[in-house]
Structures are given as C-alpha cells and as structure tokens.
Amino acid sequence: MNNSFSLEGKVIIVTGGTGILGNAFINGIVEAGGAVGVLGRNKQVADERTAAINAKGGKAIALIADALDEAALTQAKTQILDKFGHIDGLVNGAGGNMPAGVIQPDEDIFKMNIDGMKKVLDINLWGTILPTQIFGEAIAQTGKGSIVNISSMNSKQAVTKVLGYNMGKAAVDCYTEWFAVELANRYGDAIRMNALAPGFFLTEQNRNLLTTPDGGYTSRGESVIHKTPFKRFGHPDELIGALVWLLSDASAFVTGSMICVDGGFSIFSGV
Template sequence: MDNQFSLAGKVIVVTGGTGILGKAFIDGIVEAGGAVGILGRNAEVAEERANAINQAGGKAIALVADVMNEAELVAAKDKLLAAFGRIDGLVNGAGGNMPEGVLQPDEDIFKMNIEGMKKVMDLNLWGTLIPTQVFGEAIAQTGKGSIVNISSMNSKRAITKVLGYNMGKAAVDCYNQWFAVELANRHGDKIRMNALAPGFFLTEQNRNLLTKPEGGYTQRGELVIKQTPFKRFGQANELKGALVWLLSDASAFVTGSMICVDGGFSIFGGV
C-alpha cells in the first residue's frame, strides 16, 4: 500500500522558516521525505538549518527574502526552481505581532496606534497572499500541489490587546476559504489550500508575555492555560502531523478547511 502521508519527491517552501514554529514545519516536511526551501529574512539561521538538514541526508536550501517584497520572493522562487526543478507546496508560516500593534489596558481605546495596527494586519494578510501569488504560480506549472496558511486562535475569538493581529488572521481565514474555492474553480482538485490554526505555543514573540523568567506563568499566561482544556502550551513538534497531512496526498479531498491544533482552546466555553 502506498504511503499517502509521504512527501517524497515533493518540494515545499516554508516562509517564516527561520522561526521557532518554522523549525517544526521544515523538520516535519524533511522527516516525511520532502525537500524544503527555508525562507526567511535571517540568512544565518536559514543557512544553518539548511546545512544541518543536508548533512543529515535530507534536501534543503536557504532562501533569503521578505514576504512583503515581491521581487525578493521571485528571486527566491527562481533559486528554488534552479535547485530542485519544481515546487509542490507552500507553507505560509511568516507573520506575527509587533509592539506597535498592541493596545495596553491602560491606553485610550480611541487613541490607538492606527498605523501600527495596519502594519501588523498587513504583515499577516499580505505576507500570506503575496508569497502565494509568487510560489502558487510555480505550483500551478507543476500541475498539482498544496498550500497551507497559518491561522490562529485570534482569528475566531477576541484576544485582548492584539487587534492588528486579530484582524490580520481573520482576514487570512477569509482569504483561505475564498482562494480555495477559486483554485478549485480553475484547477479542479489539483491545487488545494487549507489553514493550520495553532493554539498557544511559546515563541520568541510571546514567551515574555506568557511566562516569567524565573518560571511559572504571567497573568496572561495563566488565563491562556485556564482556557485550554489540556492545561498546557503546545509543543512545536505537535504541529508536524497536521501539517504533513495537509501537504500530502492523504488530504486529497480537503480544501478551504482550518485545522485547529490547540489543546481544545477553540472549543472551550470556559465553564
């Protein structure tokens, strides 16, 4: 019986591939037999991760680009095609929050940093859409493939302080469904788009918001744990299975979906 979960022979590009969750994404792809393009702004980390994979017998290439810069993405696409000759999948892992997109409880809600909110929203929405335009075109030329967007708990529920991030991820969900339908209208079942929605995982961006340096949770961290039925944060490697499934032929009849990997956060009513 063929292993439908295998990514052998597939070439997948991961934006945000130099981050903590990005590391889990690229490792999961390689472990499933795929070749990976590690795309991010940090050239040193991208090269380090690609070299480690290649030395261990896998296939990887570092791609340095900003997801908001179309010219840099086109150059990265050309480099990936020159190395592997095809592109079968895309993981839109780049995104996140910024200090200027945060509204603190003691700040006036009617004097929020509008430009900061726009900047965060743009990163998460257009930082997903623009790479899809660039790499999706190459996937269409291959003839078959899968695109996975990264959603968030923030997309469906009101998470305090981070309005720009909430709006950006909600827009990604809308795009995920709309574009999945349009892909199907034009390419049938050959190119699919789905979203992976992580719950709360500790990253460089949120570690200090959720945990204390001396150990234990901050007040915000305690609220997250209270709302999570599993009563813990997720571990990055727990995203691998769902991601590989969405990229593989095992999910061949799945498109426009959002898969939550969240310890039950999204379904818990708090009582």
C-alpha cells in the first residue's frame, strides 16, 4: 500500500534549522524518510545536527546562511542541488523576535523603536519571501513540491508587547494566501504553499518571558496557560505530524491554509 504521508525520496530545506523548533522539523522530516537541508546562521549547531542525522543513516546537509542574505541562500541552493540533485520542499522556519521589537507597558507608544520594529518585520516576512524566491525556483524545476511557512498565534490576535512580531506574522499569512493562489494559477496543483501556526512553545527567545528560573510561570506565562484549553505549553515534537502532512502527498488538495497546532489557544476566548 502506498504511504502518502511518506517523504521518501523528497529533499526538504528547513530555514531556521538550528533553532529549537527547527530541530523538531528536521528530525521529523528525516523520520518520515526525507533528506534535509539544515539551514541556519550557527555553523556549529548545523554541523552537529547534520552529523547526528547522517550517523543514524539519515540524509542531511548543513547550509550556512542568513535568511535575508540572497547571495548566501543562492550558494546554499547550489550546495543542496549538487548533493541531492533536486529540491522538493521548503520549510520557512527562520523568524522570531528581538528586544528592539518589543514595547513594554511603561513605554510611550508614540515613541516606539521604529527601526527595531522594521528589523523584526523583515526577518519574519522577507526572511520567508526571499528563501521562497530562491529555493522555490528549484522546486518549480523539479515540477512538484510543497512550501510551508511558519505563522503564529500573533498573526490573528493582538498579543501585547510584540508589535513587530505581530505585524511580521500577519504579513506572512497574507503572503501565504496570495502566493498559494498565484502558484495554483501557474502550476496547478503541483506546487502548494501553506502555513503552520504553532501555539506557545518554549524557545530560547521566549523562555524568560514565560517562565521563572525555578520552572514556574511568569504573569505572562500564566495568561498564556489560562487561554490555552490544554493548560500547558506545546512540545516541539507535537508540530511534526502537521508539518509532515503538509509536506507530503497526503495533503495534495490543501493550499493557502493555516494549520493551528496550539492546544486550543486560537479558538478560546479566555472565558
């Protein structure tokens, strides 16, 4: 029986592959039979993760690049094509927040750090669009493939403090829907684009915002848990099933969609 959920024979690039969620993404792809390009700025981590996968019989290559660096991305495309010969999928996992894009409650909202907001917007939006322009071209040459962008709970709701991140992920959702339609107009059902929207997962960027050193919750963390019906944060491995489905032929009639993996956060009013 044909397993439509398998990624056997597919080559998938993961930007942000050196991050916490990126680690789950790359391992999930390999477990589903795919070869993976681990793309990130941290060479040591990319090399370590690639070596671990290859040592266990998987197929991986480290690709050192910033998601906003066109020349580096183009070089990464050459590297992976030289090794595997084709590209079948892309996970746009690069993104996130930074202190310059945060507005604290005691700060004047009419004197916000505009440059900081722009930087956060850039990494989330253009850090999704630029890799798609470069790797997507190779997917088109392959003739069939799937692109998965990483959205967020912030894209549809106002989450306090992180305006730059909110705007970036909202823009990613707009791009996902627009580009999915354009792909369909040009390539039919051969190339698809969807978004995966994680709920709250602990990463290096948000751990101090959501948890205390003793393992408890900050007031912000308690607010998140209150609005999450499952009453816990997600574990990175819990994103794998939805990601593999979107990358695989099992989701062949799905495009322009946002799949929430959030413990119910997006549907609960909090009351």
